[in-house]
Amino acid sequence: MHRGLGIPEILSNICELTPDDTERDLHCLDSDTNHTLAALARTCRAFQNPALDVLWNSQFTILNVIRCMPEDIWEWPDQEPDGDEEEEEVSPIHLKRPVFPEDWERPLFYARRVRHFAFSSDEYVPSACYDVLRVSLPVEHLFPNIESLQWYTKQSHVFSNYPLFLGPRLTTLDLGVCQSVVHLTMLLGLATQCPRLQEVTIRCSELEPSPQLQAFSFVAMHLKELRTLNVPCLDGPSLDHLSSLASLEFMALVRQPVFDIPSVPARIQAEDRHVPGEMMMNISLSDTRAVSEALSRFQARSVRMLIIELPRDTPATVFLECCSVVAAQCRGRPPSSLTIRCKSFPKITHTADQIAVYKVPAALLSPLFIFENLTSVHLAAPVGFDLDDDSVGSLARAWPRIHYLSLVSSMSKTVRSHATLLALLSFAEHCPFLSSLTLSLDAKVVPTIASGPDTPRPQQRALYSLVVYDSPIDSPLAVAVFLSSLFSRLRNVSSRGELIDLAAQWRAVDKALPR
Numbered sequence: 001m002h003r004g005l006g007i008p009e010i011l012s013n014i015c016e017l018t019p020d021d022t023e024r025d026l027h028c029l030d031s032d033t034n035h036t037l038a039a040l041a042r043t044c045r046a047f048q049n050p051a052l053d054v055l056w057n058s059q060f061t062i063l064n065v066i067r068c069m070p071e072d073i074w075e076w077p078d079q080e081p082d083g084d085e086e087e088e089e090v091s092p093i094h095l096k097r098p099v100f101p102e103d104w105e106r107p108l109f110y111a112r113r114v115r116h117f118a119f120s121s122d123e124y125v126p127s128a129c130y131d132v133l134r135v136s137l138p139v140e141h142l143f144p145n146i147e148s149l150q151w152y153t154k155q156s157h158v159f160s161n162y163p164l165f166l167g168p169r170l171t172t173l174d175l176g177v178c179q180s181v182v183h184l185t186m187l188l189g190l191a192t193q194c195p196r197l198q199e200v201t202i203r204c205s206e207l208e209p210s211p212q213l214q215a216f217s218f219v220a221m222h223l224k225e226l227r228t229l230n231v232p233c234l235d236g237p238s239l240d241h242l243s244s245l246a247s248l249e250f251m252a253l254v255r256q257p258v259f260d261i262p263s264v265p266a267r268i269q270a271e272d273r274h275v276p277g278e279m280m281m282n283i284s285l286s287d288t289r290a291v292s293e294a295l296s297r298f299q300a301r302s303v304r305m306l307i308i309e310l311p312r313d314t315p316a317t318v319f320l321e322c323c324s325v326v327a328a329q330c331r332g333r334p335p336s337s338l339t340i341r342c343k344s345f346p347k348i349t350h351t352a353d354q355i356a357v358y359k360v361p362a363a364l365l366s367p368l369f370i371f372e373n374l375t376s377v378h379l380a381a382p383v384g385f386d387l388d389d390d391s392v393g394s395l396a397r398a399w400p401r402i403h404y405l406s407l408v409s410s411m412s413k414t415v416r417s418h419a420t421l422l423a424l425l426s427f428a429e430h431c432p433f434l435s436s437l438t439l440s441l442d443a444k445v446v447p448t449i450a451s452g453p454d455t456p457r458p459q460q461r462a463l464y465s466l467v468v469y470d471s472p473i474d475s476p477l478a479v480a481v482f483l484s485s486l487f488s489r490l491r492n493v494s495s496r497g498e499l500i501d502l503a504a505q506w507r508a509v510d511k512a513l514p515r
Contacts, residue, residue: 012050019054028058056113061122062133065142066093068107073097077124092126099136114143117165118150121158130161141167148172152203159183163193170194176203184215191222198247201230209233209257230282233257239297252282252307258289280305288322295329303330305337305376312343312382312410316360319381320367327367334371341380342410358382359415362391362407369398375433376404384409384417384440384469392423392439396430403462405431406438408469416440417471421482422447428460428486438467446478449485463487470497473505480512491515 019033029037037055042048059065066074075094133142144167151162156179163186173194178184184207190197200223204212216231217238223229226245230252234242242248281303283294291308308322322340360381368377377399379385385407399405409415417440424441427434449457466483473479483490490513495506 016054052110053113056110058116059114060118062125063122065107065111068110069103073099073103092124093129095132099132101138104138108139111143112145114146116148117143117146120152127157127161130164134164143167145169150174152176156180160186166193168194169196171196172199173197174201178202178204181211184211187215187219190219196225197223198225198227200226200228204232213257236293236297239294243298243301246277248279250280253294254284256283256285256290256294258287258293278302278304282307284309286311288318288325291322292325292329295326299329299332302333303335306330306335307339310340310342314342314382315357316381319360320364323365324367327370331370334373336373337376338371338374339378341378342382344410355383355415359384359386361386362395366394369394372398373401374399375401377402378406380408380410382410384415386415387417387419387440389419389423392419393426396426400430401433402431403433404436405434408438417442420445420447421479424486425449425458428458432460433462434460435462436465437463440469441471443471443473443479446475446482457485460487461489463490465492466490468495468506470499470502471495473502476505476508477512480509484514
């Protein structure tokens with residue numbers, strides 16, 4: 001054997017590079033890679049451990065561990081069904097005899113190599129098998145070196161099996177779906193069982209708000225190294241704790257309430273008190289007071305990206321109130337990316353009176369104009385925004401550093417826009433970095449822009465994509481000439497909405513653009 005193959009680092013690199021980039025990124029090996037690594041492991045003792053480490057690095061079922069046990073422990077179902085596979089029920093495995101400590105010697109030899117485990121379903125393994133594994137396991141952790149665990153199931157009895165796979169080195173945890181107070185109780189020991197947790201996502205069904213708030217707040221209060229947290233809701237003290245964590249980069253609260261619910265009783269003081277860095281925040285809520293309460297806890301942080309999701313039936317007054325709250329709470333440390341959107345509407349028809357309640361006058365978005373360093377803005381109101389050339393001009397002048405701007409409806413039908421093609425002139429003049437623009441406008445009239453030695457035509461060289469929503473148009477070729485005269489690098493124009501004829505007209509604009 002070559003002398004270089006006696007160096008453990010070289011052997012490890014050979015085995016680690018056997019999977020391609022996609023396999024490594026997805027933690028999923030194809031059958032050819034599995035066979036190659038298995039062959040390497042059998043080649044000689046020098047290759048055995050490095051090859052097995054890669055082969056067992058990522059697992060999607062507990063069956064591979066069970067198969068390493070003595071054959072007389074489990075009764076396996078027939079692997080060759082007689083009838084149609086889609087109609088035939090899957091027979092689970094059954095325990096034939098007690099599991100003794102010595103039966104674990106071979107499984108544990110492989111289990112310590114598992115770093116990633118992702119579970120969605122396993123029809124061959126009933127919950128009773130997990131119970132057997134848990135009570136017979138002769139060591140504290142089945143996977144002592146596990147780093148990431150993804151456990152997703154809508155079956156309540158299956159969800160309860162995830163603690164078997166926790167370990168002290170776990171840094172990434174993605175759980176779902178938590179469906180009962182019993183499940184919430186199981187979460188309370190996470191900080192003790194997995195003190196190194198950095199990325200936590202826990203999905204929950206529609207449980208009562210109070211037990212959710214108490215459980216998730218308790219968990220958050222006791223985690224010290226969090227980088228990302230995605231849970232339904234948190235109380236005030238837990239938000240205070242998170243705001244002091246310099247490590248926190250992203251937080252999502254999908255059902256954040258107003259704090260009129262009892263908080264978690266246990267309280268601890270955050271130990272890390274140096275100035276935290278930037279972070280991203282995603283809040284889904286039903287009351288603008290919850291926006292104010294959550295943001296007020298993070299006034300010492302620079303929230304680089306702020307995403308707020310409102311109920312689908314949010315009236316214009318509440319949408320504008322939310323904008324005012326964001327402006328007030330983030331004035332000192334403004335975000336660079338802002339999204340305020342209502343949840344998507346189904347395809348329904350609104351009366352004129354209902355549209356009047358939901359449409360948002362773009363001129364009233366002025367509280368957000370204090371954020372002059374915004375680079376990305378996405379606003380989605382139930383039926384869109386009442387735009388005109390003046391209000392669009394105010395937007396363009398307020399956000400001169402904008403790169404991405406989207407003003408849309410959260411349903412398929414949008415309110416008619418009074419903004420014309422002249423509104424785009426404001427972006428050409430005031431937004432030199434704008435590369436993607438989405439809005440509604442009236443393109444029936446193609447304006448003529450005077451130009452001369454003293455008044456040169458504005459040229460913007462960053463805009464690449466323009467998306468319009470149900471925007472009326474009569475002359476696609478003339479519109480294409482107008483657009484290309486303002487935006488020399490515009491390469492993609494498209495239309496979204498319900499009106500198919502308009503979409504065809506805007507496709508003609510796209511085809512007429514110079515390439």
